[in-house]
Amino acid sequence: MTIELDKEVRKEAAASIERYFREKMDEPIGNIAAAGLLSFFLEEIGPVVxxxxxxxxxxxxxxxxxxxxxxxxELDIEVHEEPFQYWRKFERPHKAK
Structure with missing residues (x-):
């Protein structure tokens, strides 16, 4: 599977690679080389990520x-309703003897 980036994202990613080489490596890298390196990383390492x-x-x-x-x-415990409760509301409580 090839990971595709939209045109603007690809452009920004290549520019970031160029900047990385310019600031962290001994040699700068051109736009075409940066775009090629990006394509390589996307195809080779992108699937791992x-x-x-x-x-x-x-x-x-x-x-x-x-x-x-x-x-x-837990729903059955939380929302359980006892059936046949209608007549119970009319029953008188039994007195303890």
Whole structure:
């Protein structure tokens, strides 16, 4: 799977690579070389980052689903209503002897 970036994001990413080389490396890198390096990273390393992000989201969703499942299981306790209560409201309390 190739990770695609829209044109503006790709342009900003290439400019960031150029700046990195200019400020951190001994040699500057041109725009075309920076764009090529970006393409390489997206194709070669991008899937690793993508797959990790998907795994992280799955873990978070799994935890949330477990919380939701626990809440659903508690619903019957929280909202339980006793049936056949109509006549009980007319009954007189029995006196203790």
């Amino acid at each position: 993508y797959n990790q992000a998907v795994a992280d989201v799955q873990e978070r969703m799994k935890a949330r689903l477990e919380e939701l499942q626990a809440r659903v299981e």
